[in-house]
Amino acid sequence: xxxxxxxxxxxxxxxxxxxxxxxxxxxxxxxxxxxxxxxxxxxxxxxxxxxxxxxxxxxxxxxxxxxxxxxxxxxxxxxxxxxxxxxxxxxxxxxxxxxxxxxxxxxxxxxxxxxxxxxxxxxxxxxxxxxxxxxxxxxxxxxxxxxxxx
Numbered sequence: 001x002x003x004x005x006x007x008x009x010x011x012x013x014x015x016x017x018x019x020x021x022x023x024x025x026x027x028x029x030x031x032x033x034x035x036x037x038x039x040x041x042x043x044x045x046x047x048x049x050x051x052x053x054x055x056x057x058x059x060x061x062x063x064x065x066x067x068x069x070x071x072x073x074x075x076x077x078x079x080x081x082x083x084x085x086x087x088x089x090x091x092x093x094x095x096x097x098x099x100x101x102x103x104x105x106x107x108x109x110x111x112x113x114x115x116x117x118x119x120x121x122x123x124x125x126x127x128x129x130x131x132x133x134x135x136x137x138x139x140x141x142x143x144x145x146x147x148x149x150x
Contacts, residue, residue, distance in 0.1 A: 003101045006030060006145060007093060009117065010110035010138040011082065013037055014089050016096050017142060030142040036092050038085050086113055090120035097125035105129045106149045110136040 004019040014037075017030035097105055105128050109117050114134040118126070131149055140148070 002103045003099070005033075005096060005102055005105040006149065007096070007105060007107045008109075008137040008140065008145065009089055009093075009107070009113075010136050011085050011089075011113055013138040014092055015138060016093075017145070019146075028146050030145060032142065034092070034096060036089070038088055082113070083116075086116050086120055089113075090117055093117075094122045094125045097121075097128050102128060106131040106133075108133040108135050108137040108145075108148065110134075110138070 006017045006019055008015050008017075014035070015032060016034035018033045020029050020031065021027075093107075096102065107129055109132070111134045114132075118132065121129075133148065135148065137145060137148055
């Protein structure tokens with residue numbers, strides 16, 4: 001049986017729908033088969049890092065001058081977190097498209113992560129993706145999604 005998937009994703013949410021034809025009115029019907037909400041995407045970055053580690057005195061020179069404590073540097077921690085979230089989303093998409101029953105897929109990805117996520121998807125899985133939209137439709141009601149891909 002040939003299976004068509006419709007996947008919508010942004011950095012904090014991935015929803016995968018299986019598309020079936022309704023025999024009564026020939027309209028496509030979407031059934032939610034997967035939903036991924038990475039926990040770290042929904043937490044404030046300041047809550048994920050500690051306040052104490054990495055705080056160094058920023059005194060003006062002498063060892064006896066204490067001065068204020070610096071906040072330390074995050075050293076691209078937010079960019080690294082985004083990279084990990086994209087990798088997690090790509091891994092889930094790869095797993096969904098690895099199913100031999102899946103023959104086609106349409107995907108809508110938030111414009112902010114569009115290129116990075118497509119590059120992170122395996123080439124074998126990417127070959128099943130027919131239509132790609134750089135649009136954030138992750139929170140769009142399933143009944144409205146087919147119109148965006150028409």
